[in-house]
Structure formats: structure tokens, C-alpha cells
Amino acid sequence: MEPGTARIAVDLLGGDDAPAVVVDGALRALRADPDLHLLLVGPSEVAGGLVDVLTPEQRSRVTVRQVRHAVTMADQPIRAPRAATTIRAAVAAVAEGTAGAVVSAGSTGATVAAAALGLGRWPDVRRPALVATLPAVAGPVVLLDVGGSLEHRSTTLARHAVLGSAYAAVAHSITSPRVGLLSVGTEPGKGDRLRRAADPLLAALSLPCDGRYVGLVEGYDVAIGERADVVVTDGFTGNVLLKAIEGAYAMAGGPPTSGGVPRAAALLGVAGTVVVCHGAAGGEDVASGIALAAHLWRRDATARVAALLAAGRPADTSDRTTHTEVIP
Amino acid sequence: MEPGTARIAVDLLGGDDAPAVVVDGALRALRADPDLHLLLVGPSEVAGGLVDVLTPEQRSRVTVRQVRHAVTMADQPIRAPRAATTIRAAVAAVAEGTAGAVVSAGSTGATVAAAALGLGRWPDVRRPALVATLPAVAGPVVLLDVGGSLEHRSTTLARHAVLGSAYAAVAHSITSPRVGLLSVGTEPGKGDRLRRAADPLLAALSLPCDGRYVGLVEGYDVAIGERADVVVTDGFTGNVLLKAIEGAYAMAGGPPTSGGVPRAAALLGVAGTVVVCHGAAGGEDVASGIALAAHLWRRDATARVAALLAAGRPADTSDRTTHTEVIP
Structure with missing residues (x-):
């Protein structure tokens, strides 16, 4: 405490x-x-x-x-x-x-x-992210977005990578957080259009707190946590994923000793x-x-994450909406 | 056998x-x-x-x-x-x-x-679906698409609902399969644009083998299987979900007695x-x-599913691509 x-x-x-x-x-x-x-x-x-x-x-x-x-x-x-x-x-x-x-x-x-x-x-944060922290074997895994918003663009995923890196360091004292992008395989190029567009954006980011982008990760890695400390995905996928892991733990007779799926998430x-x-x-x-x-x-996590964001704000990670886009 | x-x-x-x-x-x-x-x-x-x-x-x-x-x-x-x-x-x-x-x-x-x-x-099947069957407490849960294609439209989800219903009956002898659409909540209207567009399409379907649409289901339901026998989602979400459940079982010390996550899927x-x-x-x-x-x-599952599809083919479940759409 x-x-x-x-x-x-x-x-x-x-x-x-x-x-x-x-x-x-x-x-x-x-x-x-x-x-x-x-x-x-x-x-x-x-x-x-x-x-x-x-x-x-x-x-x-x-x-x-x-x-x-x-x-x-x-x-x-x-x-x-x-x-x-x-x-x-x-x-x-x-x-x-x-x-x-x-x-x-x-x-x-x-x-x-x-x-x-x-x-x-x-x-520069058009779409706030809900951030859930799962307890994995090697330490916490920060998953975002788990439902803050349901429609994402590649620039939003890039912005959330920055948010997640800062949050992992500030809220969970993770040094040099490894940030991964959730996809259907780990080889470059794997994924749908959104992931293929986001991958190079995330690779080009300067992540706060010495965060480093480790590329594509899979659903397995969210539960296990060996490959990344921060997993970035859209709010739809993150939400169904979190609830699927919860269901799997219920099926398996209970959560692992490291802890179950959190039922509270921070809005960043x-x-x-x-x-x-x-x-x-x-x-x-x-x-x-x-x-x-x-x-x-x-x-003082909120203010510290905000300060880290403001300090390292490159133009290409903004997810501001332009007048040609419609937000539901 | x-x-x-x-x-x-x-x-x-x-x-x-x-x-x-x-x-x-x-x-x-x-x-x-x-x-x-x-x-x-x-x-x-x-x-x-x-x-x-x-x-x-x-x-x-x-x-x-x-x-x-x-x-x-x-x-x-x-x-x-x-x-x-x-x-x-x-x-x-x-x-x-x-x-x-x-x-x-x-x-x-x-x-x-x-x-x-x-x-x-x-x-009428523009995008083949990969279908995985998970063993749940109450019986098998048919999940599709788990990565046959990664870009989906609402009409594809509707077509896959028909495929899944037929497959559940033919391959797993499930009578009157309950078909659910994966989303972030169960109340009507929950979900991203794709799910909100697909929900009424699925509700209007005549599903083969007395299948019935039970509405929106959540990630939890894929592992537990109490609410639906068939869960329809896009191939990106289905793939990461399946691997997340696999990771959760590994975290929990092994799969439940009913069985783990399948590592083989049928292409429909x-x-x-x-x-x-x-x-x-x-x-x-x-x-x-x-x-x-x-x-x-x-x-003779493939031919039987194809016959069920052909027999009940209403125009609104086609996912044929029109000339205005681009398929990657």
C-alpha cells in the first residue's frame, strides 16, 4: 500500500x-x-x-x-x-x-x-483506452484497449502503444516495457489491414520509459506474457479476448496462482x-x-502518463480525427 | 470411429x-x-x-x-x-x-x-471459413471464422452463421444449433459497426438444421458454451481468441477434462x-x-453442408463481392 x-x-x-x-x-x-x-x-x-x-x-x-x-x-x-x-x-x-x-x-x-x-x-488522444492488467507468470501484462472505444484506426493503435508503455512504467514499475501488437501470427505482414497498417507505425515510435516495440504477438502471449509486457489491440478484440480468458479459467477449474482476469480497468x-x-x-x-x-x-499515475505523452509527442502518433472521418 | x-x-x-x-x-x-x-x-x-x-x-x-x-x-x-x-x-x-x-x-x-x-x-461463399470446435462443459462449441480470411463484412458473418449451423449438425450431430454472434455485450446494439450491422442480418436468417439465432454472446461464452453451440466472428478475432484460450489453459496448469483447444480446423x-x-x-x-x-x-460432411447451403439459399445471405468492393 x-x-x-x-x-x-x-x-x-x-x-x-x-x-x-x-x-x-x-x-x-x-x-x-x-x-x-x-x-x-x-x-x-x-x-x-x-x-x-x-x-x-x-x-x-x-x-x-x-x-x-x-x-x-x-x-x-x-x-x-x-x-x-x-x-x-x-x-x-x-x-x-x-x-x-x-x-x-x-x-x-x-x-x-x-x-x-x-x-x-x-x-492528441481522440479515443481513450481501457487498460486491463493481467497477472502472467513473468509479471503483469498490460492489455489495451479492452473496450474504451470499438472503432479503431492504425493511428489509434500507435497512440495506445505510447499510452500502454507509459502506463506499464508508471502504474506497474515495468522498466523498458516490451510492447507488442496483437495479430494472428508473429511474422511481419501477418494480420488484417488494420494490423498491417499499424505495424510500421508502431515500429517507428519512440516509446516512453525506454519502451521498445517487439512486433506482432498472438493471443497466447496475452495470457502467458513471455513475449510482451504491453499488448496493443482494438477495443473490440481486447474485450472479447479478456472475457475468453476469463471463461477459459472458469473451464479449467479456476485461475492460475498468479491471479485471474481483472474485472476492473483504468481509462487512459x-x-x-x-x-x-x-x-x-x-x-x-x-x-x-x-x-x-x-x-x-x-x-499520481494519470498526470505522470499525461506528462510522458506530452513530452514525447511526435506528430505521427496523434489520433486526432480529421474532418473526413466520422466518429460514431 | x-x-x-x-x-x-x-x-x-x-x-x-x-x-x-x-x-x-x-x-x-x-x-x-x-x-x-x-x-x-x-x-x-x-x-x-x-x-x-x-x-x-x-x-x-x-x-x-x-x-x-x-x-x-x-x-x-x-x-x-x-x-x-x-x-x-x-x-x-x-x-x-x-x-x-x-x-x-x-x-x-x-x-x-x-x-x-x-x-x-x-x-455464394466468397470467403471460406476456418471452423474450430472447442470442447465445452455442455458439449462442443463451433467457432468460426478462426482465420480463413481476415477481412469480413456483415454479409460474410451472416453466411458463416449458416455454414456454422449446418456444420454443427452434420459434423457434431448437434440438433437445433444455437447460433450466437460474438460481441462485447449481450444487449442488442452492443458492438462495433460490423457487429451492429450483422446482428439484424443474422436475426433474419433461416438457419439450416433448425438452427436458431440467440443474439450476441461474449468471449466468455466461447470457452463455456452454455449460451451457444455456434459462435460467429471475423477471422482475426476468432484466431486471437482461440490462441488466448490456449494460453489461458497453459497458465491454469492444463486444459479442462473436457479437452483443450483444438489445433486443427476444417475449412468450409x-x-x-x-x-x-x-x-x-x-x-x-x-x-x-x-x-x-x-x-x-x-x-460426407462437406457435401452435406454444401447441400444444406444450396437448399436454403436466400439472396440476403450471399457474401458475393460486388464490383465496388476490393478484396485484398
Whole structure:
């Protein structure tokens, strides 16, 4: 545990099984981390149910912001920031400095939209990335994007390679991160059009923190981690991959001793610390998401990654959208 | 084991570790299946090395076709059919009726190109699909495409849904196969542009063998198999997914008791039975590929799937390319 009081805003109404699992996760997190303060964002009766079971010491570390409305999974993501929803209010708490980070198990699309609009995107990052860290034999494997956005271009993959390299160094203390591009084979030229276009872009990058591009890697490498510390892919592929590995561990009788598939991921590319939990997260998953948010806040990870990005910003890694492209 | 003498052409020079693992796989297959005949396609000294260790009875079930050249992984796929390569000769043996099926662990691209040009594609199937069958708790899960082609359109996904439904019934005796479309969530509308376009197309299909479309499924469902018997995705995603599940099983200490990830897949969409093994296949994997080819031949699977396709061919499931589209 890094020192420092972390103040985390928690979206009580985000998630398939909210608020029960979020309340459970918040309780677990408060018990596990004595330097954790939570801003509970949701209906007062839900927050009150949690506060009632806390010790007086724990209660002193909890604040409530009353918000009655959730974004439902069926809502269009873009609606969330326009309504007085829990995710919007939780993001606003980060924007105004009341909280250091926000955690939600609600719709990823709604959270990304609320974060992008409420906190602002970093310069040159058109598409924020969701970053998941898998525990592999040789150490953590940083996988991005796992669903921050679903439509990617080669320039986005290049930008995310830079983000991933910086994140691996800042959040996980990986020195000289090896960065690979996920494809269907390791020989140069393997892959679809997107990968064939991205491969030379990634090879030409100057990666922060002495990161080095190791070329194409395969699905196998995401779970094993021997060939790369950072694996870059589009958000669609990353999302289905992560869930497939989770299913495989369930089939195999449980995750390896090094740890299972994370059900919380950091959103990189917005000016604030945002952690997204799996919609089907349980209490333990929400607690691990809060712990990740506290860890990132204590390392000042968001600002440090942003600074690394700004310091080494070559023109060819921008994924800004031109007027000829349509973003859905 | 289904009855019937199966004659399988084996590409001795296909695979990262060819010819050693192919020779090993052929030997294992001959020992395991007394009704198996092999046509060994490759240099005579390689085939001779195998024949030398066979019993007289086994030798009576082996024929050799002398071909000296392999397609290497670095070759452009399209070159293979134009040269006198082992894969071209093995496919020709199927086209002329000397063999009932072909097995290769060589470059997938080269095998698909050789098969499409040497055997011809089925009407309305512009992009053949590689089909892998994963053993799940509730029964087999048919996953396609796992790399037959890497660029897909929504009409290709719809066509592959039909192929997968027919294949599940014919090859695995699955009645009323449940067909799902792989995406990042199960709610309608989840996914990238390709999935959002494909979902209504799949919902409108009349699937063979009483197949029924169950909507969007997630990566988890590919390994677990509770929600769908057939999972449709593009060849890029399917390939990385399959290898990620393989890596996860390796991380978890081994595959589940129901079985691991297959390293052999059937190619659907060409007028002949073609089995592609993983480039890094071992002897056991090659033997399982030969067994799959024999199984499909004995069930007359290719012709039966083609007949089901032809019988229920609605105009909207064609994935023929129009003159406005470019195929790489």
C-alpha cells in the first residue's frame, strides 16, 4: 500500500447488480485500506444502508452525494452526461477536486462519455483506452484497449502503444516495457489491414520509459506474457479476448496462482483517474476497482502518463480525427 | 470411429516443425485408425523415412506422391497454387479423387488459396471459413471464422452463421444449433459497426438444421458454451481468441477434462474436405487433424453442408463481392 489518503468517488448505481454489489465492494474497500475515503454517489437510502454497518472510524471516511438516477445499460451512452446521473456526478466530483478518482461498474460507454465530457480528453488522444492488467507468470501484462472505444484506426493503435508503455512504467514499475501488437501470427505482414497498417507505425515510435516495440504477438502471449509486457489491440478484440480468458479459467477449474482476469480497468486518455469495473462485477471486483483507483491516485499515475505523452509527442502518433472521418 | 476407409492426403512439408512432426503425426494416425489410408505428399526421402518404420500392414495403407517444394511461411499466400508445392499437389489429389481430404499444418493463407483455386469455392461463399470446435462443459462449441480470411463484412458473418449451423449438425450431430454472434455485450446494439450491422442480418436468417439465432454472446461464452453451440466472428478475432484460450489453459496448469483447444480446423466453403493444423502443431496435433479429416470424410460432411447451403439459399445471405468492393 502506498502512503497517502485516497479519496475515491463511487457510482452506487452502476452495474448489473447495483447497488448491492457496489455497497458490498465499498465496505470491503473501506475495511482493507485505512487510508481510503469514499464519496458515495447515489440515493441517500442506499448510501445510508452502507453507513449503518460501518464503525464510527469508517464512517468518518465516508461522504455521501445524493443523486437519484442511474444510467441503465439500455441507455445510449451519449445521454449519460446530459442527465443528472450518478456517473456524471461522480465524474464532476473528480473534475472539481472533491475526489481523486472515480469508480463505476456501469455501462462502459456511458462512463467513457461522461469522463471525456466531464474531465476532457488529453491532447492528441481522440479515443481513450481501457487498460486491463493481467497477472502472467513473468509479471503483469498490460492489455489495451479492452473496450474504451470499438472503432479503431492504425493511428489509434500507435497512440495506445505510447499510452500502454507509459502506463506499464508508471502504474506497474515495468522498466523498458516490451510492447507488442496483437495479430494472428508473429511474422511481419501477418494480420488484417488494420494490423498491417499499424505495424510500421508502431515500429517507428519512440516509446516512453525506454519502451521498445517487439512486433506482432498472438493471443497466447496475452495470457502467458513471455513475449510482451504491453499488448496493443482494438477495443473490440481486447474485450472479447479478456472475457475468453476469463471463461477459459472458469473451464479449467479456476485461475492460475498468479491471479485471474481483472474485472476492473483504468481509462487512459482523459484528464482524471477513472476506473471501470465489469458490468457483472461482484463485491470483490468492485473492491479491487476501488483499490486500483487508489493505487493510481497515490502514484499520481494519470498526470505522470499525461506528462510522458506530452513530452514525447511526435506528430505521427496523434489520433486526432480529421474532418473526413466520422466518429460514431 | 465411423466405418469406411478414409484416404487422406498429408502435406509433409507444411508446418513450423515439418517434416518431423508431420511424419510423427501420420504414424500416430495410421496406428490409431486401421481404416485410414494416407497419401504422403512430399520428398521421397521424407516419406521413405516414415515408411521404413511401418509394419507391412501399415505400409499397405500408405502411398507417396513425390513433391520437393514447400510453401514457406514467408511466402505470399497467392504464390502457393502457382508453384509445384506440396500443398498444391495434396489439394490436386482431392480434386482428382485420389484422396478424400487434405491435411496441412502449413501457412493458413497458402492452404486457403490453394484450396479455393484447386477445388473451387461454393456458390455464394466468397470467403471460406476456418471452423474450430472447442470442447465445452455442455458439449462442443463451433467457432468460426478462426482465420480463413481476415477481412469480413456483415454479409460474410451472416453466411458463416449458416455454414456454422449446418456444420454443427452434420459434423457434431448437434440438433437445433444455437447460433450466437460474438460481441462485447449481450444487449442488442452492443458492438462495433460490423457487429451492429450483422446482428439484424443474422436475426433474419433461416438457419439450416433448425438452427436458431440467440443474439450476441461474449468471449466468455466461447470457452463455456452454455449460451451457444455456434459462435460467429471475423477471422482475426476468432484466431486471437482461440490462441488466448490456449494460453489461458497453459497458465491454469492444463486444459479442462473436457479437452483443450483444438489445433486443427476444417475449412468450409470450398468444394472438398480440407483440414488446417496450427503452424506450431506437434505430432499429436497433426494426428488429430488427420482424424478430423477422416471423420468429416466418413460423414460426407462437406457435401452435406454444401447441400444444406444450396437448399436454403436466400439472396440476403450471399457474401458475393460486388464490383465496388476490393478484396485484398
